[in-house]
Amino acid sequence: MKTIIDDKPNLLNIFILEAKTETMRLFRTPGFSIPTLLFPIMFYTFFGIVFSMNPTTMPTYLMITYAVFGVIGPALFSFGVGIAIERGQGWFDLKEVSPMPASAYIVSRISLTFIFASLIILFLFTIGATFGDVRLMRWQWISLALIFVLGSLPFCAIGMTLGLYLKANSAPATVNLIYLPMSFLSGLWLPINVLPEVMQQFANLLPPYHLAQLALKITNMDLGFPIALHLSVLAAYSLLFIFLAVKAYHKKDKQ
Amino acid sequence: MNTPPQTVASIRQVCKSFDNKQVLSNINIDLNQAEVLSILGPNGAGKTTLINTMLGRLSLDSGEISLFGHAPGSMSVKRQTGAMLQVSGLPDMSTIKEHITLFQSYYAHPMDYEQVMAFSGLKDIENQYSKTLSGGQKQRLLFALAICGHPKLLFLDEPTVGMDITARKSLWHAIQTLKAQGTSILLTTHYLEEADQLSDRIVMFNHGEIVREGTPEEIKSQINTKKIRFSSPLNIASFSTLKTVTKVSQISSSTDYYELESACAEKSMKEIFEKQLQVNNLTIIGAALEDAFEIINNEESTSSASE
Numbered sequence: 001m002k003t004i005i006d007d008k009p010n011l012l013n014i015f016i017l018e019a020k021t022e023t024m025r026l027f028r029t030p031g032f033s034i035p036t037l038l039f040p041i042m043f044y045t046f047f048g049i050v051f052s053m054n055p056t057t058m059p060t061y062l063m064i065t066y067a068v069f070g071v072i073g074p075a076l077f078s079f080g081v082g083i084a085i086e087r088g089q090g091w092f093d094l095k096e097v098s099p100m101p102a103s104a105y106i107v108s109r110i111s112l113t114f115i116f117a118s119l120i121i122l123f124l125f126t127i128g129a130t131f132g133d134v135r136l137m138r139w140q141w142i143s144l145a146l147i148f149v150l151g152s153l154p155f156c157a158i159g160m161t162l163g164l165y166l167k168a169n170s171a172p173a174t175v176n177l178i179y180l181p182m183s184f185l186s187g188l189w190l191p192i193n194v195l196p197e198v199m200q201q202f203a204n205l206l207p208p209y210h211l212a213q214l215a216l217k218i219t220n221m222d223l224g225f226p227i228a229l230h231l232s233v234l235a236a237y238s239l240l241f242i243f244l245a246v247k248a249y250h251k252k253d254k255q
Numbered sequence: 256m257n258t259p260p261q262t263v264a265s266i267r268q269v270c271k272s273f274d275n276k277q278v279l280s281n282i283n284i285d286l287n288q289a290e291v292l293s294i295l296g297p298n299g300a301g302k303t304t305l306i307n308t309m310l311g312r313l314s315l316d317s318g319e320i321s322l323f324g325h326a327p328g329s330m331s332v333k334r335q336t337g338a339m340l341q342v343s344g345l346p347d348m349s350t351i352k353e354h355i356t357l358f359q360s361y362y363a364h365p366m367d368y369e370q371v372m373a374f375s376g377l378k379d380i381e382n383q384y385s386k387t388l389s390g391g392q393k394q395r396l397l398f399a400l401a402i403c404g405h406p407k408l409l410f411l412d413e414p415t416v417g418m419d420i421t422a423r424k425s426l427w428h429a430i431q432t433l434k435a436q437g438t439s440i441l442l443t444t445h446y447l448e449e450a451d452q453l454s455d456r457i458v459m460f461n462h463g464e465i466v467r468e469g470t471p472e473e474i475k476s477q478i479n480t481k482k483i484r485f486s487s488p489l490n491i492a493s494f495s496t497l498k499t500v501t502k503v504s505q506i507s508s509s510t511d512y513y514e515l516e517s518a519c520a521e522k523s524m525k526e527i528f529e530k531q532l533q534v535n536n537l538t539i540i541g542a543a544l545e546d547a548f549e550i551i552n553n554e555e556s557t558s559s560a561s562e
Contacts, residue, residue: 007334007363017360021353028348028384089344094397097310097340099333099361099404 014101018108023115026078036077036116040070041123043189049132059132061191061221063124064144068212069188070120071152072179075113079159080166080175082109088168102249110156117152121145136219143218151211154234157241158207164248182206192223207237261288263408263439264309269318271308271463278304279463282318286408291430291440293450295548296460302443303341305460306412309441310338322408334362337406339397339414347386351377351396354385355403362404374429375399376422390417398426402433409433409440415449427453447545459551467551477551481520481541485534486512493532499523 026032048062086092095105125141128134136144159175166174183189185199186209192200203209210230216222264286271279278301286292294302307313309320311328322332345354359365372378375395380388388396394417401409411430415423423446430440430453444450450457451471459467459474467474480501487493488511494503500523502516517523520539527534 009334009361009363014360017357021349021357024353025346025348086346090340090342091345093312094338094340094342094400097312097328097333097336097338098358098400099330099336100358101330 009099011101011104014104015107015111018100018104019111022078022108023112026112026116032077033116036073037120037123039073040066040120041127043069044124045127045131047189049127052132055133057221059128060134060136060219061216063128063132063134064215064219064221065188065191065212067121067124067144067148068151068186068208068215069183070124071113071117071148072155072183072208074116074120075152075155076159076162076175076179078109078112078116079156080162081171083160083163084166084171085168087163106156106160109160110153113152113156114149117149118145121148140218144215147211147215147218151214151234154207154211154238154241157238157245160245161241161248164245183208185209186212188212204233207234210234262286263288263290264322264441265320266305266309267319267321269305269308269320270316271304271313272316277463279308282463282465284458284465286439286441288407288439289434289437290455291434291442291453293454293457294441294443294460295447295450295457297552300460301463302460303412304463306338306340306410306441306443310336310410334404335407336410337401337404337408338410338412339401340410340412341416342393342397345385345393345396348384350382350384351388351399352381354396355381355399358400359403362406364405366403366405368403371399371403374402374432376425391419391422394418395422395426398429402429407438409438411440411442413443413445415444415446423449447548459548461552474551475541480516480518480546480550481539483515483517483520483523483537483539484512485537487532487534489532494527497523497526497530499526 044062044066048059048066052058052062083092086095121144125134125145162175162178163171185195186192186203186206187195187200188208192203192209192212195203210233213222213225214227214230214234217227262285264284266282266284269279269282270277282301282305284292294305296302304313308315309322309327311326311332320327323335325332349357355368355371359368359371372381375398377392377395377399380392385393385396394414398411398414401411415426418426427449430442434440440453442450442453454471457467457469457471457474458465467477469477483500484506491503491505491513494500494513494515497503497515499519500515500517504514506512506514515523524539
């Protein structure tokens with residue numbers, strides 16, 4: 001006999017509260033918010049503006065690649081490290097047995113990533129336009145912002161998978177070990193064409209490289225490969241990691 | 256379906272093993288509406304494993320679990336359920352109020368916030384970050400999160416660990432009130448006093464098996480040992496010779512206070528008076544649940560060792 005009257009709570013309300021709670025929490029956590037916001041801004045100011053190798057193109061080029069670097073950070077850390085730590089504490093388990101819809105957990109972290117990404121983009125654009133003399137058309141600014149924000153999504157999927165597989169105490173180090181070398185090898189810190197040929201070839205395997213190339217197309221600074229190639233690599237990574245995350249989440253008997 | 260309507264959860268012939276080690280073997284339990292059922296047992300007896308199977312977090316090797324007539328872990332069951340698990344940490348930088356408000360949003364008809372505060376005793380510190388809470392305060396917050404959805408079925412896994420006696424008593428009061436309002440509660444605990452005070456029924460686990468089941472009184476009555484306590488100027492040897500006494504102990508070495516254990520207190524008393532042994536401040540008490548527990552566990556481990 002099934003005795004349940006299936007009363008459903010307001011899903012939108014859950015999404016908003018979950019995202020609000022999570023965002024407030026991370027803004028209050030200096031260990032997360034300061035490096036996430038400060039590193040891309042600091043690096044860009046340093047290498048893109050103050051010690052710029054070529055004042056006509058470098059401020060624009062590096063504004064774009066450091067924005068990519070900037071938006072990947074909150075995606076990888078809020079998902080990857082956040083989930084791993086909550087799993088370690090048993091908090092994730094409590095959420096899992098509560099009637100929280102799994103979608104709320106994901107949507108809240110994606111919103112959080114978008115908020116941090118938007119702030120980083122805003123800061124970088126302001127610094128670029130004010131101190132680096134970056135001049136772009138309005139449609140270019142807007143397209144870039146959209147590419148960056150939406151471009152964080154594949155990294156949310158990667159972060160989610162890392163969070164579900166990594167152990168709490170090793171997660172911050174492991175995520176950094178993926179984030180920093182991957183950013184350098186994708187040409188986010190230095191233009192890809194100053195890297196040796198072998199490394200340029202290797203960059204083809206890395207999703208940040210493809211996101212940066214897509215964005216650089218807006219200012220005609222990319223290497224000239226088709227948009228479809230970059231989009232399909234990013235889509236392939238997203239699908240692969242969503243699949244791995246779903247598999248890890250639905251695995252029972254996890255200890 | 257022939258499930259009687261008052262049964263909230265039914266566990267039928269459930270077996271579960273990890274790495275060839277049997278953790279639950281052939282467990283059968285029914286949990287009725289407005290009932291507090293305690294699961295008692297030493298560490299590793301399978302208590303938490305049972306809760307995890309009922310929450311749908313573990314698969315079953317065989318058997319069946321049904322909650323409100325549904326499979327464990329389904330969303331419609333979760334919406335009727337609250338759980339307090341053993342959690343070592345909560346997200347640091349959210350306040351008590353934020354945590355509770357968020358968890359309330361998961362339910363269609365949550366408990367009134369002030370009511371949650373009254374049950375958990377957290378009103379004075381509702382704006383504190385969870386980072387600053389003591390162990391006992393964290394437990395109270397976890398309890399608040401478990402009840403804030405006004406669940407019909409409540410799982411409490413070692414709820415009073417780390418709580419001081421005042422907090423523990425107020426949690427007991429909350430459990431009794433919720434029960435009176437019709438909530439069914441499944442509790443695991445190490446504290447026998449807790450199980451004794453709260454439970455309608457106790458299920459005792461050892462090595463993944465149910466070794467005893469019944470009301471606290473039924474379990475205690477299975478142990479017919481009584482304790483006879485008194486003070487006496489006589490030497491301990493005077494009492495060791497009593498035939499009906501199974502154990503003699505001097506309660507404290509500095510005083511002349513003794514405790515005798517006897518299967519039949521009346522016969523022992525008769526013996527003492529016939530021998531004209533001087534006893535003062537006499538009390539006779541029945542077995543506490545703790546004694547019952549110890550004796551049953553000893554029986555079980557000797558019988559399983561001899562198999």
